Amino acid sequence: MHIVTFVFTLLECAMFCVQLALYLIRPADRHRRYFLVLIGLLIVYNITGGLFPDLAIPIPVHIQNIIAYGTGFLTAAYFPYYFYRVFNLRLLRFHALYGVPLFLLLPFLLFFVISYAWHKDLWLAIRYGVVVPFYYSLVLLWAILRAIRVAYRENRNKKRYMEEILMYLAVAPWSAMTLIAYFDLGQLTEALFTNLGFLVITALFISRSVTLSRAEQRQLDNLRQLTMDTEVIRMNCAREMLTPRETEIAVLLCHRLKRREIADKLFISGRTVDKHSENIFVKVGVTSREELLAKLNTPS
Incomplete structure (x- = not known):
């Protein structure tokens, strides 16, 4: 050969x-x-x-x-x-x-x-x-x-x-x-x-x-966005002890808004969005948006 x-x-x-x-x-x-x-x-x-x-x-x-x-x-x-x-x-x-x-x-x-x-x-x-x-x-x-x-x-x-x-x-x-x-x-x-x-x-x-x-x-x-329940996400955010601001950002993260879009919508800086996002991931115990959505969009 x-x-x-x-x-x-x-x-x-x-x-x-x-x-x-x-x-x-x-x-x-x-x-x-x-x-x-x-x-x-x-x-x-x-x-x-x-x-x-x-x-x-x-x-x-x-x-x-x-x-x-x-x-x-x-x-x-x-x-x-x-x-x-x-x-x-x-x-x-x-x-x-x-x-x-x-x-x-x-x-x-x-x-x-x-x-x-x-x-x-x-x-x-x-x-x-x-x-x-x-x-x-x-x-x-x-x-x-x-x-x-x-x-x-x-x-x-x-x-x-x-x-x-x-x-x-x-x-x-x-x-x-x-x-x-x-x-x-x-x-x-x-x-x-x-x-x-x-x-x-x-x-x-x-x-x-x-x-x-x-x-x-x-x-x-x-499909996930179509089946997304914002109220369920907010209830789970409260259960995870997220602050009101973190809850707002968590909801927007689940809706797949980009970092700049979240900052513009909430009138905050991109660095502030990053800081809150890190805190959210730590408190909820996830490492990505997909995991965050899966966990927060599930009824208790």
Whole structure:
């Protein structure tokens, strides 16, 4: 196994463990589930591509080649499905569900499994087995780029424009996979193309996850504000022995007013707001606004 492939595999194994832990915490996160499948396929692809074929391994060479090429075809086949599901690229539905099985997986089954297992000529399998996938990869590349363009046509801004560019960069390396297989450009070239594209996908996934998490937090904050009972907060402030001024500030803190807004509303300085806030947190026994709201907004 080439050292570059080995390093990428280690990094992806570590990433898989982290993402799996996060998924177990929130098993309803289907985007993370799709991402875990992609990482798992890439890890298996790197391992089999890095180790096979090897005469020292007690597996027939033609079986090793079938496994190695099979993981590559399977990973490439999952790629359009991943983009279709995670980024909601509706124009990819046909390719993700029907085109890939017909024009990628079926040629692999015919030429690399059935035919190659019979004649044992790898070059013959590569020569004819990647013809249809090569031309289809061009069609698929165009379809993915078009789907990305259509999806980002509306509501364009700088952030979404950068995300669109990243998606183009993520797609581009995979379009060359059939050429790499046909010309046998070596493990290093193959590892760089596939894994660098995956790193871009990872950046996209993290960016999308952060955006979704922030949106969920905003929804949660709005829900808390809708269910907020000021009278309950005041009663709990009295129970916690807060002064009248501290009670006023505690209520405004729970309503998520900023430091400057509280100071302007109560005609006091920002430093005074900070001092009262520290006293409130100490008396109530909390360390953040979220904890303060949770404790003061709960009926006794």
